[in-house]
Amino acid sequence: MILNERKIKILEAIINDYIATAEPIGSRTIAKKYDLGISSATIRNEMSDLEELGFIIQPHTSSGRVPSDRGYRLYVDRLLRFRELTEAESNFLRSTVAQNIDHIEYLMRQTAKALTMLTNYTTVVSEPKSQEVKIKHVQVIPFDDTSVITVVVTNNKVVKNNVIKVDHAPDTDILNQISGIVNKAFKEFSFEEIVSKKAYSQFLNSPYGKLIDDVFVSVIKTVGQERDMQVYTSGVNNILDFPEFSDIDKAKSVFKALEEKDMLINILEGDGSHSDFGNIKILIGNENSLEQLKDCSIIKTDYKYGENSYGSIGIIGPTRMNYAQVIPVLSSIVESINDVIKAFSDG
Amino acid sequence: MILNERKIKILEAIINDYIATAEPIGSRTIAKKYDLGISSATIRNEMSDLEELGFIIQPHTSSGRVPSDRGYRLYVDRLLRFRELTEAESNFLRSTVAQNIDHIEYLMRQTAKALTMLTNYTTVVSEPKSQEVKIKHVQVIPFDDTSVITVVVTNNKVVKNNVIKVDHAPDTDILNQISGIVNKAFKEFSFEEIVSKKAYSQFLNSPYGKLIDDVFVSVIKTVGQERDMQVYTSGVNNILDFPEFSDIDKAKSVFKALEEKDMLINILEGDGSHSDFGNIKILIGNENSLEQLKDCSIIKTDYKYGENSYGSIGIIGPTRMNYAQVIPVLSSIVESINDVIKAFSDG
DNA sequence: TGTTAGCACTCATTAACATCGAGTGCTAAC
DNA sequence: GTTAGCACTCGATGTTAATGAGTGCTAACA
Numbered sequence: 001m002i003l004n005e006r007k008i009k010i011l012e013a014i015i016n017d018y019i020a021t022a023e024p025i026g027s028r029t030i031a032k033k034y035d036l037g038i039s040s041a042t043i044r045n046e047m048s049d050l051e052e053l054g055f056i057i058q059p060h061t062s063s064g065r066v067p068s069d070r071g072y073r074l075y076v077d078r079l080l081r082f083r084e085l086t087e088a089e090s091n092f093l094r095s096t097v098a099q100n101i102d103h104i105e106y107l108m109r110q111t112a113k114a115l116t117m118l119t120n121y122t123t124v125v126s127e128p129k130s131q132e133v134k135i136k137h138v139q140v141i142p143f144d145d146t147s148v149i150t151v152v153v154t155n156n157k158v159v160k161n162n163v164i165k166v167d168h169a170p171d172t173d174i175l176n177q178i179s180g181i182v183n184k185a186f187k188e189f190s191f192e193e194i195v196s197k198k199a200y201s202q203f204l205n206s207p208y209g210k211l212i213d214d215v216f217v218s219v220i221k222t223v224g225q226e227r228d229m230q231v232y233t234s235g236v237n238n239i240l241d242f243p244e245f246s247d248i249d250k251a252k253s254v255f256k257a258l259e260e261k262d263m264l265i266n267i268l269e270g271d272g273s274h275s276d277f278g279n280i281k282i283l284i285g286n287e288n289s290l291e292q293l294k295d296c297s298i299i300k301t302d303y304k305y306g307e308n309s310y311g312s313i314g315i316i317g318p319t320r321m322n323y324a325q326v327i328p329v330l331s332s333i334v335e336s337i338n339d340v341i342k343a344f345s346d347g
Numbered sequence: 348m349i350l351n352e353r354k355i356k357i358l359e360a361i362i363n364d365y366i367a368t369a370e371p372i373g374s375r376t377i378a379k380k381y382d383l384g385i386s387s388a389t390i391r392n393e394m395s396d397l398e399e400l401g402f403i404i405q406p407h408t409s410s411g412r413v414p415s416d417r418g419y420r421l422y423v424d425r426l427l428r429f430r431e432l433t434e435a436e437s438n439f440l441r442s443t444v445a446q447n448i449d450h451i452e453y454l455m456r457q458t459a460k461a462l463t464m465l466t467n468y469t470t471v472v473s474e475p476k477s478q479e480v481k482i483k484h485v486q487v488i489p490f491d492d493t494s495v496i497t498v499v500v501t502n503n504k505v506v507k508n509n510v511i512k513v514d515h516a517p518d519t520d521i522l523n524q525i526s527g528i529v530n531k532a533f534k535e536f537s538f539e540e541i542v543s544k545k546a547y548s549q550f551l552n553s554p555y556g557k558l559i560d561d562v563f564v565s566v567i568k569t570v571g572q573e574r575d576m577q578v579y580t581s582g583v584n585n586i587l588d589f590p591e592f593s594d595i596d597k598a599k600s601v602f603k604a605l606e607e608k609d610m611l612i613n614i615l616e617g618d619g620s621h622s623d624f625g626n627i628k629i630l631i632g633n634e635n636s637l638e639q640l641k642d643c644s645i646i647k648t649d650y651k652y653g654e655n656s657y658g659s660i661g662i663i664g665p666t667r668m669n670y671a672q673v674i675p676v677l678s679s680i681v682e683s684i685n686d687v688i689k690a691f692s693d694g
Numbered sequence: 695t696g697t698t699a700g701c702a703c704t705c706a707t708t709a710a711c712a713t714c715g716a717g718t719g720c721t722a723a724c
Numbered sequence: 725g726t727t728a729g730c731a732c733t734c735g736a737t738g739t740t741a742a743t744g745a746g747t748g749c750t751a752a753c754a
Contacts, residue, residue: 060733063718237606375746385698388699409703411747
């Protein structure tokens with residue numbers, strides 16, 4: 001059986017309609033609504049074929065048809081025509097990025113918020129990470145009599161900090177010297193040499209040996225820490241607005257997947273064998289590895305922030321999500337981030 | 348009509364039962380389950396009185412009774428007997444606090460998580476804020492050729508940072524000097540004098556005048572910024588586990604209230620005229636000012652973190668939440684925070 | 695006078711059943 | 725190959741009756 005032009009037209013009609021209404025579509029509806037020049041009976045025959053080919057599904061005998069994952073896949077691969085962003089939408093995204101480009105945390109949060117606002121789906125944004133995290137600078141800062149704070153800046157422009165307890169906090173000058181020692185060590189020695197304390201053993205017996213050791217340990221801990229990988233979500237509750245999740249248990253299962261940081265990272269980093277549009281990857285329904293998201297699609301991509309450092313952005317909605325709109329929106333904001341970051345870096 | 352001992356016993360039975368089952372309670376159930384030595388008919392009469400007094404409500408003629416907000420209020424004020432925490436629970440809370448005491452962000456997140464784990468309700472934790480935010484220390488840190496990072500530590504041990512663009516980034520020594528200037532200014536001048544640039548006008552014409560000005564502006568912005576007030580939530584989706592929110596619209600309305608940061612701050616800071624137990628405040632149903640949370644109760648308190656700096660913790664559940672358990676749990680974790688912070692500060 | 699057994703009554707819930715209508719597959723004619 | 729026509733399916737909707745948990749009231753009792 002061949003997938004001729006007419007079958008594709010019908011499939012497209014079904015998908016477009018289903019995206020808009022979330023209701024199974026019958027042959028008569030198509031015959032009336034789309035001017036295909038054929039009768040409902042003919043459409044009926046074609047639909048029967050489309051079902052056999054696996055592109056549509058009949059929830060029960062005597063109901064209309066609903067697109068299958070495979071149907072959406074064909075639609076996304078071959079039929080999709082993007083909806084252009086309006087001037088206002090572009091400006092909104094661009095200014096969101098521009099206003100927050102100097103602060104990665106705000107940028108992630110506001111990006112998530114903006115995407116949710118424009119799409120009404122759920123957005124997930126992960127912190128930029130490089131293959132190899134490099135320490136750009138460490139600074140030890142005084143806090144009070146018995147504690148100092150170490151601040152670590154990494155090559156992905158992420159700033160982390162930790163409090164260190166001391167018997168008696170040294171003054172700023174001493175702390176600056178210690179900072180100098182630490183920075184020098186991170187420049188001149190390998191990570192292993194630092195972990196083994198070889199890189200700074202000579203300082204261990206100095207009056208501030210204990211503090212210096214504490215600072216190194218704290219920095220290593222901070223950088224190596226998994227608990228630190230931030231992921232922001234926005235619009236999780238929008239799930240409840242879609243009729244496919246009006247069954248509370250289905251909604252719960254999606255929520256479960258979206259509430260654990262590990263799961264979210266999984267979603268964003270999970271395979272997605274090939275890129276669908278430019279750098280954008282699309283996972284439809286069961287293409288996704290998470291059982292809980294089998295009724296969802298994920299549209300995701302990476303953004304660059306800092307040298308060699310990439311974070312991810314994903315938009316999650318029901319499989320019948322509005323691909324034609326979401327992809328340009330996502331594409332646009334990533335373009336903005338890359339542009340603005342570049343302009344920012346160039347001064 | 349007087350609220351005698353027997354009526355109170357019956358009310359208590361109704362509330363305990365309703366907290367456990369979420370089902371309206373009838374007179375026969377009470378007669379059978381609780382050995383009050385009176386027949387269901389007598390209980391019926393008493394229940395009728397209790398309804399007239401406003402402590403219980405009949406959802407419809409011929410159904411059992413359900414506690415009203417006023418009923419819960421009486422229960423909380425006069426009848427509540429706390430459930431002691433087990434050794435394991437105490438240890439869990441204490442170690443959660445101890446492991447994160449050096450980092451306010453983790454502390455907030457893990458506190459929220461731990462409370463949700465023990466109670467199965469929703470937890471909200473807000474960042475510590477002092478009446479007056481004081482700047483403990485400012486440090487300017489090198490990043491790359493065209494940007495430096497300012498790190499601001501405030502008296503509530505919160506660390507904030509901002510990227511500043513420069514034409515050509517000075518070396519660490521110069522940045523340390525600049526940090527020195529800034530810190531000195533914040534020590535010796537009033538906030539107004541800094542905002543008006545009077546405090547550092549003498550430096551504005553030096554080679555690094557532009558950068559110095561940028562740093563001051565950035566610090567002021569950082570400290571004054573409302574967008575920065577962090578609030579963490581945990582277990583929001585647990586709402587769906589309670590039958591009172593199996594109506595998806597009711598759940599949505601609660602979610603709405605819990606998804607906006609402003610709302611959450613509102614919840615945590617909202618009045619709550621008097622403290623119910625020690626420093627713990629309880630808002631039952633409509634006692635809460637948010638319409639969306641009229642079917643919820645909020646149990647909240649403050650914790651101290653850093654000098655004169657307080658954050659809030661709130662636990663939100665249905666009005667029939669397990670007050671007897673939640674209050675000791677909340678009480679315990681705050682005690683832990685205060686203890687551990689104290690031990691930590693004392694060295 | 696307070697308590698209680700008894701009884702009529704209420705009303706949400708559930709099940710059984712009929713009806714409706716959107717949609718199908720199949721057949722026969724064009 | 726297309727289509728009109730028709731019998732059939734099945735979810736959705738509505739009606740009715742039965743069930744049972746619960747009430748309020750009354751009259752008798754201690």
